[in-house]
Amino acid sequence: MTTINTHYRLSHKIEDEAFALSQAPYCNLYISLSLKAIRFAVADTVRNKFVVLEDYELITVFTPLQMAEQLRLIAEENPLLQEKHWNVVRASFSNQHFTLVPETLYDPAHQQDYLRLHSELNALQDVVLSYRHSGLEAVNIFSVDATAYQALQEIFPRQRVQVVHQTSALIRSILHHTDHSPGRQMNIFVERNYVTILVVNQSGLEFCNIFQYQSPEDFIYFIVFVMQEQKLNPEQETLVVWGDITHDSALFHILQKYIRQVKLGKKPADIEYSYKFHDLFEHRYFELYSLHLCE
Template sequence: MPLNTFVPAFRQTQRVVDDAFDFSQCASAHLYISFGAHRIRIGILDVPHNKFVALEDYEAERPCTVEQAIAALEQLSHTNQLLQEKKWQQVRIGIKNQQFTLIPETLFDQNAREEYLRLNAVVEQDQETVYHHEHPRLELVNVFTAPASLQAWTQQHFPQTRVEFVHQTSALMEGFLHMAERSTRPQLYVYVDKNYVTLVVLQGLKLEFCNSFYFTTAEDFIYYVLFVLQEKKMNPDQDKVLVWGELLLDSELHEVLRRYIRFVQFGKKPTGVGFSYRFETLFNHRNFDLYSLHFCD
């Protein structure tokens, strides 16, 4: 690492670990990492029991770049017990960025992945690697980028483990599918992150909309939500909106949601997977994208 590379401190904001989990059994567990420039979260799934048994959340104390976050992850791997384990049944990493596009599976050509992305994003070939993830139930493919230096770190750190990259939107779409009810009415799912909001509309098991928006004010945030409701002919006075992510009951974002939308409801942990009793101390609507990496098979 160059001497002039500044690595911001990441402070731990959440930690739960099941006392009964035996770290010597990591070879039969899945390691999930949610990676973004401002936040790194780590989760462990005990595969034989289909249960999350550990979660740690680290947040940057000041703004930083993706490369600085990768450097911080590398530093963390020298001291963090979860990351010091190198042999897992599987490692799956969720990438948080806006470098993604959704392609109908009937039109998808793996050799054209970069061309698809260039319609919506600037691809830096020397800094990014293009991946894709298939969604058979939605009949589409998510094409996205991940930092090349993050891929290099995983190859070095997990030499004996298969590492898979997926985009955050893929995890959210699969998680929401597990929560979706068969209905003739569209349903808006909202996931709030630091300065980003991802909006997904499902009608039954059919995807009607998925996009991620950058915002700096509560006015920007509610504009995107109301725009999607309007585009999908949903009624803010009648249709329920489900919300997950970094949102608190007394926050400005929650207040503006309640001001413009009559039925706002916090989401729950995903169904189809279990959780250690230790997770009862965490808000049910947080960490949904990390949990939903489990459904990206």
């Protein structure tokens, strides 16, 4: 029998004293999945408040199969994943396999064909899904690893799990909270070795892509390159930053070196947060909170 080793550690946990699993039918469970972390949050829909957050760091995990194995191991001991009566379960996947297609051109029968223009697909290893952005009149077509997708179905066998691409959660949240001032705004969401870049204006989304970086120099190259391509001036524009980055990190320092105005973003404002969340940096866990704005 093959034994799966544990390659995760719980790096952060918050739980409001007023929360109990018996409240699950009135709460939403949000799950964020990547090769670097598996994160959970619970939102109480009656009080419109986040009440639980758990952050599991993945260690020496390099493939979606390994990530799925760790998800199953966490589920064996985590009460949130053993509870089967949530109001909504919504999960996001972080990967580079996505494309946005205008709704007027979208044909569900050809969603694999759309995605093949941007990503290599393996019929045995990938599940192709889609998410409709009603405000954008666009459809996000994406693929997720079949083993990770199956793991979610096994953990919640009697409940539908809504699966979205992480970019959809970011797009929904950033468009919802973008200042209604004229002009364009560039936003980045930082993960370890990946950065998602989004450019928005009053009318909606102009640009969205994910870049893989290995060093601070790679990181800033992609950001400045996109600014140049989008005709945004690093001397004049304000760059808004979310994600796994700190103000004293090498990534933040190189941002400040090349871009005059850099500010850390804030968490979504249309929902409240338990007082226990107040010690967290506002720009952290944005991808998890943003799942609350998906439908």
